[in-house]
Amino acid sequence: MTFTRRIPVMAAIVFGGMFISSQAAAEASRSAVLASTCFACHGTDGKSPGSIPSIAGYPAEIMEMQLRTFRDGTRASTVMDRHARGYTDEEIRMISAYLSKLN
Amino acid sequence: MTQFTRRKFIQLVGAGSATAALSACSTSPSVHTGRYGRKVVIIGGGPGGATAAKYLKRFGHDIDVTLIEPKATYHTCFGSNWVLGGLAQMSDIAQTYGALQDRYGIRVIADTATGIDTTNNTVTLASGETVSFEKLVVSPGISMRWDSAEGYSAEVAETRMPHAWQAGPQTKLLRRQLEAMPNGGTFIIVAPGNPFRCPPGPYERASMAAHYFKRFKPRSKVLILDNKEAFSKQGLFMAGWKELYGDMIEWVPSSEGGQVERVDAQKMTVYSDGGFNEFKGDVINFIPRQQAGAIARYTGLTNDTGWCPVNQQTFASSTHEHVYVIGDASIAGAMPKSGHSANTQGKLVAAAIVRALDGDDPVAPSLTNTCYSLLAPDYGITVAAVYRFSDGSIKGVQGAGGVSPADASREFRTQEANYARGWYAAITSDSWG
Known part of the structure; x- marks a missing residue:
């Protein structure tokens, strides 16, 4: 994984004018795919159009704590405990970091 | 309609520059393939196809995306029971393609796909026109038996x-x-x-x-x-x-x-x-009983079950190269045939296609499903799951997911009923908005 991720970055330095393409490639990342699964209920880019809370732009450490406490059951929820149990610590970190950059 | 295929483009720019581009590709394919106006065509404008179209544009900005859907207004099957119960009107479950066209620059063709030519990579429409593709997503939903x-x-x-x-x-x-x-x-x-x-x-x-x-x-x-x-x-x-x-x-x-x-x-x-x-x-x-939508059956994408076998890591068809099948029509391991499944698969296939076009390895799949059901306007229940790909198929993550608690309070049921409406608003805007 490290290898494939570094290639576009190096290429962007070499072929500076084509930076947009490598940015696009970076967006189909594991983090983007993981976080995009949240958007079905929480809205595209975490901005909810309805009664389910928005999740865009939370500081990463707060989102991480919320997901961890959903997962271990110390924070009450309807369905988020059932979802949070599907993710590892590393995945929760990736999702939280991604969501924190959305605003 | 102009068919601006990659091959034509290479002819236009001339052999010299094409060779230069190809040789550069050998060190970093992701940088170069974008310049050819890479064409992805999607058959079917339900939650699977619409989401795939939108996320292809979000994950890969330089992709030319065409969505083929005969209906100008698509009524979602999810939420239609609420119409039957008098909780919603038909207009509440109507989706259109304006945002996909205007906000994301997706070309929407209001026609029915009647054939797929995998030798020349073209889709034939009922009008007789053909549309060329580098990658094709087929999201045809169901047809009745x-x-x-x-x-x-x-x-x-x-x-x-x-x-x-x-x-x-x-x-x-x-x-x-x-x-x-x-x-x-x-x-x-x-x-x-x-x-x-x-x-x-x-x-x-x-x-x-x-x-x-x-x-x-x-x-x-x-x-x-x-x-x-x-x-x-x-x-x-x-x-x-x-x-x-x-x-x-x-x-x-x-x-x-x-x-x-x-x-x-x-x-x-x-x-x-x-x-x-x-x-x-x-x-x-x-x-x-049901089977994959007609176009999938007419073009040999189905097996003897009537559904479409795919590589469950990427949703690439097991039978046709450069063709992907998502949503109800696909055989997706443990995932149910649901609008939510189609939405999450639309995102995964978009990422898989962008990465394939860029010459990158597929990303590890992460898929989810949440099915909300209303028993009454203030009484909702759910079943949820998180899915991963392992040993060749999509499986639910052990210990995650499941149904709402049996002993939940009425307050809990009311909250899930409110979230059911919130889910509808979110998933439809995530797919079509």
């Missing part, structure tokens, strides 16, 4: 016994029939065996009908004749029915006469166990 029972046909569905399992005119027909039904009447739902679109759907439908009857026709009955022995969220549904509707809803499993084998549309009667049991209904909602 008209041979599900003796006496059943498309004509029966359009007149006497609507399936209402694709939203639109069928939903309106069934709603009109329920409105016309006398107090004290019997509404029969014939539920299919697995697999089929929206596993909790028939039972949410029974709930919505009971909600309507309780208010306006309280002596009426809902009878579910089931071609299986168990169903999604069964414990929650049955407990909720008793609490909300007493004995109004009756469920008959296949082993106790629920396996309908024959229908008589004139007599509004259905038969099981070789004619041993007969059930007469005032309104009959026969939900037939």
